[in-house]
Amino acid sequence: MSTWRPNFPISPRRRRAGRRRRKPTEQAFDCRHIAPARGVSNLLRSESFRRDHERFRRCKLNALVKSRQPAQVANRRRLRIKQAAWTNLEPARVPGMTAVPCCVDPDSPVGCLSMGWRLKAMAFRVLEMPGGKHAHYFLQRHVTRTWPRPAATLVSLQNIARRVVEDYARHVGGTPSSVLEIGAGRDLAVPLGLRRLGVAKVIASDVDRLARLDLIQHAARRILTGDVTLESWEHLERFGVCYRAPHDVTDTDQKVDCSCSNEVLEHIPPDQLVRLLAGLRAVTIGITTHSIDYSDHYARSDSSLSRFNFLKYDDAQWRPFNSGLQYVNRLRHSDYLRLFREAGFAILEESSVLGEPSAEIVDNVAPRFRQYEPADLFALRGRIVAQ
Known part of the structure; x- marks a missing residue:
């Protein structure tokens, strides 16, 4: 594919300036220095990863909101609403959106509470497979970073x-x-x-x-x-x-x-x-x-869950959620x-x-x-x- 070239002459001075200078919006909102590492699935994101990822998204949103492109100017209000919801900034002012507080369960292989306790129970079941205990420790040590203890x-x-x-x-x-x-x-x-x-x-x-x-x-x-x-x-x-x-x-x-x-x-x-x-x-x-x-140990990492949630289930209903790594006798x-x-x-x-x-x-x-x-x-x- 051929490279597009202008059909009018460009002075060497302007050509050098174009290579040397950057647009003000790009210079003010270069988010690459805070971009989190890739290759981590949504289920295994640690608290530090989630925090860095929110900073990165906030930086990119600021770049879009401040941009002068017409399509982005028209969507400023929508972008600001998303920004407030994602970064927990004044959640009461965003209609229909509630901020999710962050916390880390030290006994959990996953640190993001928005995951949901049923999905977390499924993750514990997966970790019951051969080698799961080693994987559990690896996740706690290197992903959620609950070890060593603070x-x-x-x-x-x-x-x-x-x-x-x-x-x-x-x-x-x-x-x-x-x-x-x-x-x-x-x-x-x-x-x-x-x-x-x-x-x-x-x-x-x-x-x-x-x-x-x-x-x-x-x-x-x-x-x-x-x-x-x-x-x-x-x-x-x-x-x-x-x-x-x-x-x-x-x-x-x-x-x-x-x-x-x-x-x-x-x-x-x-x-x-x-x-x-x-x-x-x-x-x-x-x-x-x-x-x-x-109390229900799943409520340690999910503030929306009652600490007596497991009392609603009989033994047969609770058994699928009561894995060996998170077993409670109730x-x-x-x-x-x-x-x-x-x-x-x-x-x-x-x-x-x-x-x-x-x-x-x-x-x-x-x-x-x-x-x-x-x-x-x-x-x-x-x-x-x-x-």
């Missing part, structure tokens, strides 16, 4: 460790010399916090081997004081943290002064929970203390109290935080949940300390 989250986990020590001091006295944590996670933040508080030995147990040395080192740099080297699992063992995974607690395990968990029991099927509590009763000399989240506070007592524990402390369900949730509770009292059914979270 400093604020590590501080909250240090407070969880401090509460365990305070519970023991209040009911037994002193500081426990050994603590068993159920569901230690990837970075062992709570065991590291317990070691900092003076616990001589911490046994970190999990049903899957999730912990990673680089994440443990990241948490240790922010939790521990002094020069502590944790370059290998042997160093971690010598430091006083024994990692056991995969491992199920049984009555043959080493006895400990205290056992604990933080938002773990709700992820254990009821039959396995009975065996776990029996094992904890056999190995715990002092007290066992647990924090439990009774037991209520009274169920846990009963299971602890049946395992032989005496309840020392128990408390729950009541939520405020919408009328739509109250009117559509599944038949299996209608036997519970409202204060029990609509509890968001709870704590149990037993001996």
